[in-house]
Amino acid sequence: MSASSAPITFSHGPTWRNRVALAPLTNLQSGSDGVLSDDEHTWLTRRAEGGFGLVMTCAAFVSSAGHSFPGQLGVSDDTHLAGLTRLADGLRAAGSVSSLQLQHGGRRGDRALSDDLVAPWDDAKYGATALTTEGVEQMVDDFATAARRAEQAGFDGVEIHGAHGYLIAQFLDGRSNTRTDRYGGSADNRFRVVHETVAAIRAATGPDFQLGLRLSPERYGIVLDEARELAAQVMADGAIDYLDMSMWDAFKMPHGEEPGDRPLLDLFTELPRGDVRLGVAGKILTAAQVRECLERGVDFVLAGTAGILHHDFPRRVVGDPDFAATHPQPASHFVAESVGPLFLDYLSTNWDDFVTADGVR
Template sequence: MPTPSQSLTLRRGPRWRNRVALAPLTNLQSNADGTLTDDEHDWLARRADGGFGMVMTCAAFVDDAGHSFTGQLGASDDAHLPGLTRLADSLRAAGAASSVQLQHGGRRGDRALTSTLVAPWDDPKYGAQALTTDGVQQVIADFAAAARRVERAGFDGVEIHGAHGYLLAQFLDGRNNVRTDRYGGSADNRFAIIHETIAAVRAATGADFQVGLRLSPERYGIVLDEARELARQVLADGAVDYLDMSMWDTFKHPHDRESHDRPLLDYFTEIPRGDVRLGVAGKILSSAQVHECLDRGVDFVLAGTAGILHHDFPRLVVDDLDFTATHPQPASHFIAESVGPAFLDYLATNWDDFVTAGDAT
């Protein structure tokens, strides 16, 4: 079994220096137009300095209609290039592979930031309009254009965000996506936007550009059997270099009672994957848990909470088999870890039991 300190070779692009990657984390530190700030740069560059094998940005919107929250990073316009280039240069100088997660909020976009919300279906609850077939194809083109822009900036790759109920994941929702074109109805039709986005991103970028995909294994109208089948198709196709399964809790059992006999993770590690790498994210906070994931068959782990708490989490994992990242911590701890004011306020306000009460500034 691999160890956390072992490097990871992917089908395309640079080798990762170890098996611990920084998960994409909402941090609200970008400018209102999606351009990079010093705080966001410093937060990510510090994680590269801390030894993460791959450092990924937060979800970056590919189109203004998909702008999902204030302070979100953008990859939709050439105005974003200078900041992205600066960040890519810093991550490379620190020895980390680099990636931008590409995202479209769909019906979960922020109406204060975009005049029109879109979705696979008309959704009065969110005030979202159903995309036409041409509109779906434009979304795919937007992902491809953003990936090309990210490559120009000097990043090693992108991750396509097909999880967490954002636009691409909305198409996977078998409860609501009853479109009558080729993007709705049957499972294969609902999967089509994922496959076509991967193909478009791959066609728009160079032969050594790394492309990953994030999927949710359940929730958001996604059932386990369909998630497994989509994962199987993506792994067999080989167009992506890695699949990132966002578990929320890597060690949980499925919601589906009929599949509750074993951990959710096992349903994905057993799928043949050739030379496509498999990563998992969700409540991985200790050296023991990193080792457990690798022992159970994944190729790498993505650390979110642990990466906020400790910029050098990979080194701590390697140096101390008993290490565990714990919280809550005082604001001074996060400031010392290069968490900027906007990010710290977000953590204190929205993450339960994370920042010591009364110590958010």
């Protein structure tokens, strides 16, 4: 048995059949109201059929104020429940563990979709208003309510999106979060919203519900030393089942560091993690790279680009130690991989050197 094909267990929830998870990927395929579309259902269930141990949805907004882009999946209202139930059932039938990623855009929300953008501070550039202390408490409750709704729909778990400059990550920004209440200023205060959201979801869901957390290790106003400290805290606390470090490039050196320093990945694998599993995402495209990540101490990998290119990426990795997902690929390749027209247009427009016209390389 290869390392990538070994099952992985958690403190809560089901065992994953292998150590390759589908990363959460913006795909713009659901309705303007956040209701699941047939295309998004097909895109995700096809990945479950392809052998991913965990299939995670795109970022799903937990409140209307956090709606961040057109075609985004929603989990903010009971009108989303029927579609989410259908998706959870489909993923389970295909043999994958399921996770719904919970997100609030904060100042990065879409004003065309939300009249009231909020942030940890007043932000004139984005037209966002600072949350009151009570507003932060309501946001935490919104995440917990969304997690409870995901559990009701039949998902095996959720992941808190605390990365990429969205609302929870905005609280971690030491440059700008100078709030004077318990959610700003010191690192401990800025970390508080993460700990409270984790605790609220644990209290709102059952003992077999799986909980993950996604963090960025740097940038977005996040200092590497603080990111390591927060990662150490949440792993020591043990309330989450896994920590998903989104590095953009799992093999990069820390931003701004001198050449020769240790890779960013090593600065997180060395942290004590107790029973919490550690995953990493970022440009993992080959069987060799999956092996390297696992050999260097992560418990699982999250494949994004590779999962778009190949619905059965985990099976290809296990079956061929030299397998590599490559791009660009013609549009017909993506259609055959159950990438719907809206998602394909997004990839063609926003991802350089990814989609070519058929017959053009």
